[in-house]
Amino acid sequence: MPVDNKPAHWSEQGLRYLKGVGPKVAEKLQKLGLKTQRDLLFHLPLRYEDRTFVSPLGSLQAGQRGQIEAEVLHAGIHFRRQGRSRRMLVAKLADNTGVITVRLFYFNANQQKQFEKGNWLRCYGEVRSALGELEMIHPETEVIDIDDPPPLPQTLTPVYPTTEGLHQISMKRVLRQVIEKLKTDGIAETLPQEWLDSNGFPDITSAMIDLHLPGSRQDSDLIAHNRHPAQYRFIVEELAAHRLALLERRREIRSRKTPAINANGGLSRKLKLALPFALTGAQLRVLTELTADFAAAKPMIRLVQGDVGSGKTVVAALACLPVIESGYQAALMAPTEILAEQHYQNFALWLEPLGVGVVNLVGADKGRKRALKLSMIASGEAQVVIGTHALFQASVEFNRLGFIIFDEQHRFGVDQRLALQRKTRDDEMPHQLIMTATPIPRTMAMSIYADLDYSQIDELPPGRKPVTTSIVSEQQRDSLIQRVARSCREGGQVYWVCTLIEESEALQCEAAELTYESLCRQLPQLSVGLVHGRMKPAQKEAIVAAFKNGDTHILVATTVIEVGVDVPNANIMIIENPERLGLAQIHQLRGRVGRGARESFCILLVRNSLSELARKRLEIIRSTQDGFTIAEKDLEIRGAGEVLGTRQTGDMSFRIADLMRDQKWFAQVEDLAELMQRPEYAAVRVELLRNWIGDRQDYTDVG
Ligand code: ADP
Numbered sequence: 162m163p164v165d166n167k168p169a170h171w172s173e174q175g176l177r178y179l180k181g182v183g184p185k186v187a188e189k190l191q192k193l194g195l196k197t198q199r200d201l202l203f204h205l206p207l208r209y210e211d212r213t214f215v216s217p218l219g220s221l222q223a224g225q226r227g228q229i230e231a232e233v234l235h236a237g238i239h240f241r242r243q244g245r246s247r248r249m250l251v252a253k254l255a256d257n258t259g260v261i262t263v264r265l266f267y268f269n270a271n272q273q274k275q276f277e278k279g280n281w282l283r284c285y286g287e288v289r290s291a292l293g294e295l296e297m298i299h300p301e302t303e304v305i306d307i308d309d310p311p312p313l314p315q316t317l318t319p320v321y322p323t324t325e326g327l328h329q330i331s332m333k334r335v336l337r338q339v340i341e342k343l344k345t346d347g348i349a350e351t352l353p354q355e356w357l358d359s360n361g362f363p364d365i366t367s368a369m370i371d372l373h374l375p376g377s378r379q380d381s382d383l384i385a386h387n388r389h390p391a392q393y394r395f396i397v398e399e400l401a402a403h404r405l406a407l408l409e410r411r412r413e414i415r416s417r418k419t420p421a422i423n424a425n426g427g428l429s430r431k432l433k434l435a436l437p438f439a440l441t442g443a444q445l446r447v448l449t450e451l452t453a454d455f456a457a458a459k460p461m462i463r464l465v466q467g468d469v470g471s472g473k474t475v476v477a478a479l480a481c482l483p484v485i486e487s488g489y490q491a492a493l494m495a496p497t498e499i500l501a502e503q504h505y506q507n508f509a510l511w512l513e514p515l516g517v518g519v520v521n522l523v524g525a526d527k528g529r530k531r532a533l534k535l536s537m538i539a540s541g542e543a544q545v546v547i548g549t550h551a552l553f554q555a556s557v558e559f560n561r562l563g564f565i566i567f568d569e570q571h572r573f574g575v576d577q578r579l580a581l582q583r584k585t586r587d588d589e590m591p592h593q594l595i596m597t598a599t600p601i602p603r604t605m606a607m608s609i610y611a612d613l614d615y616s617q618i619d620e621l622p623p624g625r626k627p628v629t630t631s632i633v634s635e636q637q638r639d640s641l642i643q644r645v646a647r648s649c650r651e652g653g654q655v656y657w658v659c660t661l662i663e664e665s666e667a668l669q670c671e672a673a674e675l676t677y678e679s680l681c682r683q684l685p686q687l688s689v690g691l692v693h694g695r696m697k698p699a700q701k702e703a704i705v706a707a708f709k710n711g712d713t714h715i716l717v718a719t720t721v722i723e724v725g726v727d728v729p730n731a732n733i734m735i736i737e738n739p740e741r742l743g744l745a746q747i748h749q750l751r752g753r754v755g756r757g758a759r760e761s762f763c764i765l766l767v768r769n770s771l772s773e774l775a776r777k778r779l780e781i782i783r784s785t786q787d788g789f790t791i792a793e794k795d796l797e798i799r800g801a802g803e804v805l806g807t808r809q810t811g812d813m814s815f816r817i818a819d820l821m822r823d824q825k826w827f828a829q830v831e832d833l834a835e836l837m838q839r840p841e842y843a844a845v846r847v848e849l850l851r852n853w854i855g856d857r858q859d860y861t862d863v864g
């Protein structure tokens with residue numbers, strides 16, 4: 162197969178040269194980021210379907226995709242009372258092992274004709290169970306002659322990512338044309354030959370053909386199990402492309418002009434002396450790393466990971482001081498208003514005695530109050546500014562912003578980064594510090610955060626008590642309430658967290674309100690507070706403050722208190738319906754207790770109808786308090802996207818790679834990325850990024 166060193170000409174052509182691509186289809190394809198024929202080649206199958214065999218109806222199981230051959234017993238049009246299209250075609254099909262119902266919600270005359278009584282049909286679709294009977298909704302259907310059925314495919318059938326209004330069939334028709342050209346002409350190799358040879362990976366053309374058109378049964382089997390060398394090659398290639406893009410972004414950021422931090426450390430020394438505790442070894446080590454970043458005269462971009470309660474806040478406060486001493490302002494961005502308020506209180510307590518001006522700015526600040534704060538920020542009187550993303554509104558003008566800290570946020574979107582640029586003077590890139598409690602496996606961190614430096618606070622302050630975690634059934638609710646009452650009489654305090662699935666904030670608040678009311682009724686001698694997302698910020702603040710002061714015994718809350726809230730006297734955390742939360746989130750919540758001298762408990766209040774899997778997950782939480790172990794299991798169960806947050810994985814969507822599944826390749830990925838950074842590969846590198854990252858500006862466009 163001839164493979165040129167220069168890009169093959171045909172692959173650069175636009176899509177309108179292909180049959181079946183008019184303006185409408187071209188627009189849909191463009192939506193998927195597909196503009197040239199080469200783009201199409203890199204549009205790899207999402208998954209594959211095995212249509213190489215027919216299942217007898219009697220062997221079908223709900224929840225699987227299956228292919229059947231069956232006779233139409235009868236079919237008819239039913240009318241539904243609701244829905245956009247009110248007609249529904251319902252057919253009963255049978256073979257000699259069983260029966261199945263097929264339903265079509267929209268259909269034309271031709272399709273209706275397929276379902277004539279006595280016809281034999283070959284259908285492919287998802288099998289579901291409805292009221293104990295099997296059914297298929299909208300299967301792909303073809304009428305066959307049962308005595309002489311058309312041959313079955315011998316290999317897997319690829320399924321492509323597509324978009325609304327663009328059928329799989331049209332997608333395949335278009336792809337078939339470029340794959341034909343690929344077979345005759347090939348395309349230019351994107352990876353260094355020496356590297357392919359030494360790792361035993363196939364060349365690009367044959368790898369691509371294998372994935373678009375799985376050849377043999379053996380290839381199909383390997384592909385179905387994600388073990389085909391062609392898959393390996395593209396997985397490593399894609400991950401390496403992302404890594405290179407991140408490294409490029411890092412280089413770009415690091416080449417910017419940045420605030421010069423020349424401090425004598427006087428303020429830091431003063432604060433350390435004033436603190437009621439000594440910093441842990443890990444906190445000191447991370448502070449040394451931050452100081453070294455400042456001294457390097459390049460923009461800092463560092464991620465600090467530290468488990469819940471490891472003391473990230475005080476590290477952040479100390480990190481601001483050299484910046485302030487050098488005449489710059491620092492900003493701290495928190496994910497919620499409650500957390501911003503708490504940070505403000507801590508920072509004010511620690512920094513104001515040193516003569517440092519601290520201001521907090523949240524979305525709810527209005528009118529004169531807001532104007533006053535804005536003017537303090539603009540004049541530089543506010544040396545540390547704490548807030549939510551309200552900080553990045555256009556109306557907020559800093560005098561000289563030099564340092565930004567993002568708390569409990571893995572990443573921040575492009576728009577925020579852009580906004581951040583507008584806040585600085587003289588086109589300077591501010592130093593950036595990102596703090597997170599979510600531990601991710603180190604190898605994965607290296608890959609996702611290739612553009613960031615990475616520090617870890619891997620030590621908790623001394624004297625932390627382990628939290629005893631138990632799973633308690635809803636039936637024991639009354640005795641649990643008595644236990645809570647006893648603990649409160651002994652001086653303890655309790656968080657009672659209500660959760661609801663479906664992300665409906667309104668419902669979640671309602672659940673919290675109901676629990677609040679019933680607790681008030683059952684425990685009249687105790688003081689109960691309620692905080693949820695739909696309250697006014699001032700109201701939330703007052704309620705959290707009352708809990709902090711010990712004026713309330715029990716704080717009923719939604720997950721708004723998930724991150725960061727710090728009340729050392731609280732010693733019981735009750736979480737209702739914990740199975741609805743991610744493990745990392747439960748771990749965060751549990752981290753709210755065990756901070757003071759009292760023996761602490763976390764109680765997972767569950768319904769009896771818990772699934773086996775849900776029980777297993779909660780068992781993980783019960784059995785360990787190690788954030789790393791929990792995060793790793795959580796990643797296994799839910800996948801990287803959900804655990805690390807959509808914002809981040811929005812930046813990192815992969816076509817073929819899967820961060821969890823493909824960890825075994827990370828060493829090769831690093832190797833390849835390293836190799837590709839050599840000057841002789843500059844041109845190939847551009848090609849590689851174009852193929853895999855394309856127009857996704859997020860990576861390269863820093864603003
Ligand atoms: P997180 O890392 O979860 O953000 P925080 O910064 O909220 O943790 O710290 C948790 C608690 O530990 C706070 O009350 C804080 O004042 C306290 N703390 C921080 N560092 C130390 C330390 N070295 N010794 C004792 N307590 C500490």
Ligand code: MG
Binds near residue numbers: 473724725
């Ligand atoms: Mg925190």
